Amino acid sequence: MELRKSYFADVRQNGLNEIGQPRPRLDSPGHVTGKTAYFADRNFPGMLHLKMVRSPHHHARIRSIDTSEAEKHPGVVKVLTAKDVPHNVYTILILIQIGPEDETVLADGKVRWKGEAVVAVLAETERAAQEAAAKVKVDYEVLPAVFDMEEALKPGAPLVNEYHGQNYYLYDSGECRKVRFGDVEAGFGQADHILEQSYQSSPIEHAPTETTGCVVAPEGNDRFTCYTNTQAMFFTLDNASIILQMPGSKLHFVGGTVGGGFGGKVDVIVEPIAILGAKLTGRPVCFIYSREEEMQISSPRAAEKVVIKDGVMMDGRIVARKVTGYTDAGAYSRHSPYGAQKGAAHYPGPYTIPNVWIDTYCVYTNRTPSSAMRGFGVTIGDFALEVQMDKLARLIGMDPLEFRFVNAYRDGDMKAHRQPTEGAALIECMQEASRAANWPVAEKYMAMSSYTKGA
Amino acid sequence: MAKVPVQFTLNGSEKAEFVDSGTTLLHALRDKIGDTSPKGGCHQGTCGACSVIIDGELRLSCLTLAETCNGADIRTTSGLAEAGVLHPLQRAFLDAFATQCGFCTPGMIMAAKVLLDHTANPSREEVVEALSGNICRCTGYEPIIQAVLTAARANSQNAA
């Protein structure tokens, strides 16, 4: 890695002792000696293992659940169903007033995605829990499912989630988050060329080497200590407190040393049910996702569809951009309404465009609920935007890098969400990339600066 | 469930335990003996985080039954430092900033150790080959490859 100090030299602070120094990491000696303690490195005598019975169907009504055989299985200590969970319907972002509560801790009457948790089995060994889980009998009436976002948005599509009442998240602005800036139709009217293209992604797994999980120990004074690899301690504690209808003062969360997260450990999934198990049995409980669960059950990065329509002039200026983004939330909200909204704030990308129209939708389908991942709400949008930029440049016969200079945002430029640009540095990144990659651009672009409209 | 006795040396000291028949070495080491340096990243032989050295060979402890290890000489990353002095591989991982979350690190170090035990001066290709059963999601592998190459150089200089 090289630090290029010639850029922005006038505003860089020098003369610091510790900042800017490549100090060795204080946690690395623990890592290389195997001494770093992750949550799963705590072991308690008498610890029970929790395994989930999961839905084999994408969408089904639960007619009945029979746990009697499972309960008789040797080593089984407790079997939990929806009726054991004090506040079974929840949503993670309720703490910052983003509702409605739309997800069950354990399925109640219905399953909405293949893999949904239905029954929790607690047993002396992992093997006993697994074997007993296979003996739980659930009688399902299979319902029609919908997987395609466009299908889901059509009238008459199977309703994925009754708590919403329709297959999209209802923002205060309506069926989508909107950004309106300038007059996009007038912009298209004046454009030399119009290009409308559609981009698609597929769900992506965080795949941390350490799977999601927790270990819970009852403290004997009515308090429970939960060792967890959550990315957000109080978020998890407060949601657990709501789900368990247990005062937060009874909960003690210990974590902070995590084997990779990438956004996959922001959901509150394993802790509440494990604490409930510990409370009802009085025993320590561990609930750790198998690799298979991490891959297919834990929330992935949402699949997204992005439709971009641009009006561009022969001189390279983009004069209008309309973006319609669809985020596939799967069966439940988790953090997806937030992510779709973040997309609306991100478009039209780091470019100054006078006429912009953005709609971003959060759509429900019968698949594994998606949630946050590294670059949440932006990564797939950037793929779409930057491939579109390449196509536009080629359409008007301009060099793709030069084309970006023409449109790059600079300090003071008004963004589509009506904030003036501050602290821009796109131009300088592109100038340095031009040099590093030996991709020459015209001198006038190398003379540009993010500071002013100059040049 | 029937318990079976297992007895082996772990990092040079004698260990004896009774485990359920069918218990993996990974579980025996972590939950019975208390050596948590091998990590369980998949329990299905696809991540390498549980790697240990058995009688000089690299093994996945999640796919090894504890009861098959009687009399074996087992080495793990927790036993690598001698009297608090880091092994050259551990030193090299630190210096190269080759650990982020660190979850893959003990397994990586085991894989690298077996390589260096057999090949004093490995090529980059040999290092890549040796590490190719170990998943790292954080580092992009390059710092780990560099750490192993550096440790190999340090080793062969010491030997010379």
Add this chain to the structure above:
Amino acid sequence: MAIRRGRGVAAINYPTGMNLGGDPTQALVHSTPTGNFMVTLSSVDLGQGMKQIMAQICAETIGVPTDRVIIDTADTDTGPHCMGTFASRGTHRAGNAVIQAAKEARQVMLEVAAEELEVNASDLETDGQGNILVKGAPQKSISIFDVALSAHFKRGRSISGRGMFLIPRSYPEKETGAMKPSTCYAHACTVAEVEVDDETGEVTVLTVKNVFEIGRALNPKMVEQQLVGGSWMGISHALYETTEPYYPNRDYGGTDFNQYLMPGPGDLAKTEIIVLERPSADGPFGAKGPGEMCANPQIPAVANAVFDAVGVRIDTLPITPERIMRALKAQAAG
């Protein structure tokens, strides 16, 4: 049939912190009797090195070496609230909270030193090595060790501080979408060079040249870790990764590392990283969040390079050999 080369570029920006703000983080700092400093937080280290960076930020602010700082984090019985580690917010939000707490602690420390040295606190400075000196008269000094002992046992002072950082929540205007998503943005530009085998559809990323602007590299080696790992993940996203290869079809999803594909140590692109620093107005020492955005620009850069190589657009991720072969077939069919 041939191996064809192409290159592509992409440029991006990325917000630091939770979208629309409203995401608090708090920190407490106190000294031990012998002048070590304890930072208490509930932020989570996912492996990116949050603990180390908070230690450096505290050390810089108090004026001691980093190894005099201890980080106690992520125990809800002791740590004050942190919203969590996500949205590239850790360094920015928690760092600001630590600075505020450390400044308050530093002020008490200087006041105690001033009493010991019989000067004004405003006339004192730290040397970064663990000593407090009188400005302009450095021979007149006292060690932080002695100042802490004095505060605890003689003067009855608590060398401690409280820190809080919160960007007020912005609510988007319903019709126009007017809002304040973030206070600062990181930037990047990536050029990728690929080879595409037009007989198999296989893509090899030969080189990626990444330029990242991240405000301030608080620890350059740790920044490099993030950027190298992120660049790898970006390429992985572009070419390999998905849990549903035939989305929206739910079948054929991988359940282990043999089926869920990522580049291994033998599949690495030659990776170059260049860092620029335009300090952010409200970041700790100007820092922005580099952790997420570093994995974004490689995806479109690789996609554009594939087009440059073989003349087909793959607008669906991941860009698999199968998709390339189908597109090449369609192209040949005219």
